[in-house]
Amino acid sequence: METNKPLLKVDNIGIRFGGLRAVSDVNIELFPGEMAGLIGPNGAGKTTFFNMLTGVYVPTEGQILLNGKKLNNLPPYKITRNGISRTFQNIRLFGELSVIDNVKVAYHSQAKHTLFSSILRLPGHFSGEKEMEEKATEFLKIFNLDRFKDEKAKNLPYGQQRRLEIARALAANPKLLLLDEPAAGMNPHETKELMNLIAFIREQFNLTVLLIEHDMPLVMGVCERIYVLDHGQLIAEGTPSEIKNNPKVIEAYLGEEVS
Amino acid sequence: MAIFKQAKHFWTYIVLSLVIFGVIQFMITGQMLNLFYVNTLIFIAINIILAVSLHLIIGITGQFSIGHAGFLAVGAYASGIITMKLELPFAAALLIGGLVAALAGFIIGFPSLRLRGDYLAIATLGFGEIVRIVFLNLDYVGGASGMQVNHLTTWPWVFGCILIAILVIVNFTNSTHGRACISIREDETAADAMGINTTYYKVAAFVIGAFFAGIAGGLYAHNFYIIQPSNFGFLKSFDILIFVVLGGLGSLSGSVIAAVLLTVVSTFLQDYPETRMIIYSIVLIVVMLYRPQGLMGTKEITSIFSKGKRSKGGAKDGNKQTVA
Ligand SMILES: Nc1ncnc2c1ncn2[C@@H]1O[C@H](COP(=O)(O)OP(=O)(O)OP(=O)(O)O)[C@@H](O)[C@H]1O
Ligand SMILES: [Mg+2]
Numbered sequence: 001m002e003t004n005k006p007l008l009k010v011d012n013i014g015i016r017f018g019g020l021r022a023v024s025d026v027n028i029e030l031f032p033g034e035m036a037g038l039i040g041p042n043g044a045g046k047t048t049f050f051n052m053l054t055g056v057y058v059p060t061e062g063q064i065l066l067n068g069k070k071l072n073n074l075p076p077y078k079i080t081r082n083g084i085s086r087t088f089q090n091i092r093l094f095g096e097l098s099v100i101d102n103v104k105v106a107y108h109s110q111a112k113h114t115l116f117s118s119i120l121r122l123p124g125h126f127s128g129e130k131e132m133e134e135k136a137t138e139f140l141k142i143f144n145l146d147r148f149k150d151e152k153a154k155n156l157p158y159g160q161q162r163r164l165e166i167a168r169a170l171a172a173n174p175k176l177l178l179l180d181e182p183a184a185g186m187n188p189h190e191t192k193e194l195m196n197l198i199a200f201i202r203e204q205f206n207l208t209v210l211l212i213e214h215d216m217p218l219v220m221g222v223c224e225r226i227y228v229l230d231h232g233q234l235i236a237e238g239t240p241s242e243i244k245n246n247p248k249v250i251e252a253y254l255g256e257e258v259s
Numbered sequence: 260m261a262i263f264k265q266a267k268h269f270w271t272y273i274v275l276s277l278v279i280f281g282v283i284q285f286m287i288t289g290q291m292l293n294l295f296y297v298n299t300l301i302f303i304a305i306n307i308i309l310a311v312s313l314h315l316i317i318g319i320t321g322q323f324s325i326g327h328a329g330f331l332a333v334g335a336y337a338s339g340i341i342t343m344k345l346e347l348p349f350a351a352a353l354l355i356g357g358l359v360a361a362l363a364g365f366i367i368g369f370p371s372l373r374l375r376g377d378y379l380a381i382a383t384l385g386f387g388e389i390v391r392i393v394f395l396n397l398d399y400v401g402g403a404s405g406m407q408v409n410h411l412t413t414w415p416w417v418f419g420c421i422l423i424a425i426l427v428i429v430n431f432t433n434s435t436h437g438r439a440c441i442s443i444r445e446d447e448t449a450a451d452a453m454g455i456n457t458t459y460y461k462v463a464a465f466v467i468g469a470f471f472a473g474i475a476g477g478l479y480a481h482n483f484y485i486i487q488p489s490n491f492g493f494l495k496s497f498d499i500l501i502f503v504v505l506g507g508l509g510s511l512s513g514s515v516i517a518a519v520l521l522t523v524v525s526t527f528l529q530d531y532p533e534t535r536m537i538i539y540s541i542v543l544i545v546v547m548l549y550r551p552q553g554l555m556g557t558k559e560i561t562s563i564f565s566k567g568k569r570s571k572g573g574a575k576d577g578n579k580q581t582v583a
Contacts, residue, residue: 054452080454088452094445096509096557097438104435105442109454111435115463118434119427125434132435172454 005068007032007208008053008084008176013062014232015052022048023232024061030176035202035209037223039216039243041252045232046212047089050178054086055079066176081109085174087165089181089212095154099145099164102153103136106171110135136171142201143167159190163197170201176208177201183213191215195222220244228252268561280418287414297414301482303522304417305475308424310502310518311511312471315428317500318509319437320464321444322372323380326387327499330360330469332491333390334476336400339408339486349411353420353477360473361466363390368465373458375447379465387496395488405487412482420478424471428511431467440464444509498525501539505546507553512560517553 006029014024023045030036038046051057053064055076064071071079085106094102113128140146143163148156153164162182169177179198183191195218202209213219219226220240228236228243230252236243243249283300286292292300309331316324338356341347363386371382400406431437439460442450451457480486502521506513524542528535546554 056448056452076448076451077454077456080452085454086452088449092446092449092452094442094449096445097441101438101441105438105450105455106453108435108439113435115431115434115436118436119430121430129434168453 005032006030007034007067008210009065009068010053011063011065013049013052013059013064015048015057015059015061021232023052023059023229026062026229026232026234028227028234028237030208030210032175032208033202033206034225035199035211035223037219037226038210038212038229039214039219039226040229044229046229047180048232049229050086050180050212053079053178054084077109080172080174083173083175084178085169085172085176086178087162087169087180087182089184091158091161091165093153093161093164093168095152097153098150099153099156100133100136100140100149102164102168103139103171104132106168107132107135107139107173110173139167139171142170142204143197159186162186163194166198166201170205174207176210179209179211181212181214183215183218191218198222272561276422280415283418284414298482299523299526301412301414301417301478302526303519304414304421305478305482306499306502306518306522307421307515308417308471308475308478309499310506310514311424311428312468312475313499313503314506314511314514315431315440315464316468317503318507318511318514319432319444320440320461322461322465323377324383324465324468325380325500326383326385326390326493326496327468327472328491328493328495329383329387329390330364330472331476331479331495331499332387332394332488333363334360334473335480335486335491336394336406336476337473338477339406339480340400342411342481343406343408349416349477349481352481353416353474356477356480357470357473360476361470363473364466364469365462368462368469369458372461372465384493387491387493391488391491394491401487403488405485408480408484408486410481410484412478417478420474424474425511425515427467428471431464432511436460436463441509501543505543505553507555507557509557510553510555510559513553513555513558516555516560 008028008030010026010028013026015022026049038049040046048057052059055071055074059072066082066084069082071082074082094105097105111128111132113124117124117128137146137149140149143166145160145164145167148160153161156164162185166179166182182198183194186194198209199222201207211219211223223240226238226240226243227234228249235248235252236246238246287297309327313324313327316322334356337359338352341352341355342349367382367386368379371378394400395403439450439455442453442455443457443460447457502518503514505521506515506517524538525535528538
C-alpha cells in the first residue's frame with residue numbers, strides 16, 4: 001500500500017498565541033495507509049497540531065499539503081471535505097441529537113438532496129434521506145452502536161460516546177483520520193477492543209491514521225511510526241523501538257513514567 | 260415503508276388542521292364569534308407565525324436574534340406600500356413583504372453570522388431600532404403618525420400563512436438540512452469539523468425566519484387601519500423572543516403553545532398594561548424556576564401522542580426526528 005507520494009505533508013508549520021509559540025517548525029509526512037502515533041507530555045502542542053491540520057487554528061507559519069493540495073486558510077468544513085476528519089480530546093458530540101443523527105450530520109456533505117427538495121418534499125428528499133439512514137446504520141453497525149441509534153448522544157455511556165465520535169468521523173469520508181486520545185477514560189478491555197476496531201476500519205476504508213495517545217505501550221503496540229512533540233517542537237521520530245531508546249524522548253518524559 | 264408512514268402522519272395533520280380551519284370559518288360566517296374574538300384569533304395566528312419563524316433561528320440553529328420585530332416592520336411597511344401606493348393585490352403584498360424582509364435578513368445575517376459569538380445579537384438589536392427610526396422619519400410612509408392601510412387580513416389568509424410557515428419549517432427541520440442547523444446549535448466547532456458549511460446554514464435559517472416574519476408583517480399591517488413605527492419597538496421583539504424561550508428552545512409546538520397562551524393573556528389584560536407586565540413577569544419567573552427548559556423542553560407535542568404506539572423497529576415515524 002505504501003507509495004512514494006505522501007498523503008499528508010506538513011512543512012515547517014507553527015503557531016503563536018500572543019507571545020507563546022505553542023507549535024513551531026514541525027515537519028511530518030504521512031504515507032497512504034500508514035498508522036502513526038503522536039506523543040508528548042501534557043501541553044506539548046499535540047491537540048494544537050490537530051487543530052491546525054483541521055483548520056480550527058490557522059497556522060502562523062508553514063504549510064499543510066494533502067495530496068499536494070494546500071489546505072491552510074481553507075475553512076474547517078472544506079478541509080474535512082478534502083479528506084481530513086477527526087475526533088476531539090474532550091468529546092464533542094451533538095448531545096441533543098440521536099446517535100444515528102450524529103452520524104448523519106457527518107454524512108451530510110455526501111447527501112444528494114437539496115434544501116429546496118426537502119422543503120417541498122420532492123422525491124429527491126425521500127431517496128436522499130433513505131440513503132443517509134442506510135449509510136449511517138452501516139457505520140453504527142461497525143461500532144456495534146446500532147442498538148443505541150435512537151438514544152440521545154449525551155445519554156450514551158462514556159466509552160460508547162468515544163466510539164460514536166469515531167463512527168461520526170468515519171462517516172465524513174476521510175482519507176486521513178485524526179484521533180485525539182480515543183482511549184482516554186476507557187478500561188484496558190475497552191481500549192484493546194477499540195484498537196482492534198481502529199485497525200479494522202483502517203483496512204476496510206483505506207485510511208491513514210494519526211493517533212494521539214498518552215498510553216505508551218499502547219502507541220508502541222499499534223503504530224508503525226511515532227512522532228514526539230515537546231514544547232511545541234518535534235524532538236524525535238521513528239519506529240517504536242527507536243523512540244523507546246531515544247535519549248531526548250526519555251528526557252522529555254523525565255518525571256513521567258516511560259515504559 | 261418508513262416514507263409511507265411519514266406520509267400518513269402528514270395527511271392526518273393536514274386533515275386535522277383543515278377541520279380546525281373549517282370549524283372556525285363556519286363560526287365566523289355564522290356570526291357566532293364577535294369581532295373582538297375574531298381579532299384576537301387573527302392576532303394569535305400572526306403571533307404563531309412570528310414564534311415559529313424565530314424558533315427556526317434560535318431554537319433550531321441556536322443563533323440569538325433579538326430584533327425580530329424589525330423584520331415584522333419591514334414586512335408590514337413593504338406590503339402596505341404594495342397595496343396602498345402601488346394598488347397591487349394582497350397576495351402579492353404578502354409575498355413581497357416576506358421577500359423584502361428576507362433580503363433584509365440576508366444583509367444583516369451574512370456579515371454577522373460569518374463570525375462566531377454574539378455579533379448577531381448586537382446586529383439584530385441595532386437593526387430593530389434602525390428600522391423603527393427609519394420609518395419614523397420617512398414621510399412617504401407617514402412618519403410618526405403612521406400609514407393608512409386597508410383591512411384585508413382575514414381568517415383564511417392567516418390560516419393559509421400559518422400552514423405554509425409550519426410546513427416549510429417542519430420540512431426543513433426534519434431533513435439533513437435541519438440536522439445541520441441543530442448540529443451548529445449543539446456544537447459549532449464539531450459541526451464545522453464534520454463538513455457542515457456552518458455559515459450557509461446559519462444564514463439560510465435566518466433568512467427563512469426573516470421571510471416568515473415579513474409575511475406576518477403583511478398580515479399584521481392589513482389587520483389594522485393604520486401602522487405606526489411605535490408598533491415595532493424593542494418590546495415587540497421581546498414578546499416574540501419570550502414565545503420561543505417559554506415554549507422551550509428547540510420545540511416548535513412549544514413555541515406555538517406559548518404564543519397562543521401569552522397572546523390570550525395579554526389580550527385580556529390589554530386595558531391594564533401595568534398588570535400585564537407584572538403577570539407576564541410572574542409567569543416567566545415561575546416557568547424559569549420550575550421548568551427552565553421551557554414548557555415543552557425540546558420535545559414536540561406529536562411525540563407525546565404517538566409514544567405509546569411506536570412499534571419495535573419503527574423509530575422512524577415522523578415524530579422521532581422532531582428536533583431533539
Ligand atoms: N487557543 C489558545 N490560546 C492560547 N494558548 C493556547 C491555545 N490553545 C492551546 N494553547 C496552548 O498551547 C499549548 C499546547 O496545548 P495543547 O492542548 O496542544 O497540548 P497537548 O499536547 O494536546 O496536551 P494534553 O496532552 O494535555 O492534551 C498549551 O500551553 C496551551 O495552553
Ligand atoms: Mg491535547
